Amino acid sequence: MLKPGLFYTLTADDMLSQGLYLKDEEGERVLLPRRQVPDNIQTGDSLKVFVYLDSDDRLIATTDRPRAQLHQVASLQVKDVNSTGAFLDWGLPKDLFVPFAEQKQRLEAGKTCLVYITEDNTGRLIGSTRLNRFIKDEARSDWPGAPAPFTQGDIVRLIIAQRTDIGYKAVVNDEYWGVLHESQIHKAIRVGQKTEGYIRRVRDDHRLDLSLEPIGHARADALANRIMKKLVESGGQLGLSDHSPADLIELHFGVSKRAFKMAIGKLFKDRQIVIEADGIRIADGPGDERRSAKPRNDRKPAQTGKADKKAEKAPKAAGRKTVYRNPKSQSERTLKLKK
Incomplete structure (x- = not known):
């Protein structure tokens, strides 16, 4: 049975002066007005249409696409x-x-x-x-024992609904409420905006925390691809690194600094880029992909000269004996000094 408010793929059945009659698998028919009938359509052809009630409450089809359908x-x-x-x-x-x-x-x-x-x-x-x-607070199954509707990392459809003290409320898949926390927002959004999002966490009370970025390794993979594309468009170099300000990274890629560091770390590990002091570039030579401008550790060079003498004159550590050593070799006939 055809229900108003939904899309259907129907079969062209009969062309009359008022338009084309379409039918479903059960033989129920609906009229598509003549002004909307596609050119060269033949009996038996399939056509996707939206079904609704006209001003006289009669079932009618249209090839126009509404901005939402029933239960959206x-x-x-x-x-x-x-x-x-x-x-x-x-x-x-x-x-x-x-x-x-x-x-x-x-x-x-x-x-x-x-x-x-x-x-x-x-x-x-x-x-x-x-x-x-119509929108539920808790994302749980209607049937006891059935799996939960979402797991961490699931891709979902979002429509931003309301600004709150902690971020934004959003409608998830036209069915559940979710919260997009301020810390997860790294690009401009507005109330009424439709966007793709991700389930960041399903809380113990079955409520949803959301993210605009992929979760875990998927986030690094997707962002790494975007960074490589940006590098190619910029001639192989980019003036951003893991030392760049967070707001500059957010401006260019709309992600957190932590996510950016994970992505360029992955690219460096895969030998696709070189990390330099003032940015990153595409690795383009033998051994180039192994080089990074960052020091391996923070150890200071060993003290020499006067520093060594100062170290020798340092005060005695509590509870430890001080031994005075003869600077000459033991082969020479010299006296050994003892305390």
């Missing part, structure tokens, strides 16, 4: 507000209706808001800004 969250602009509610632009000829009862705060024309696509008790598609009715 989107940032939409308010086109109009009247005595019944607000109407939002979601990319279709028929605007998305948000009743006053589904508005957490009164919507204003021209403003944008986050809205969840749902349906009323008659099956018509509506929007709701009361996201807490």
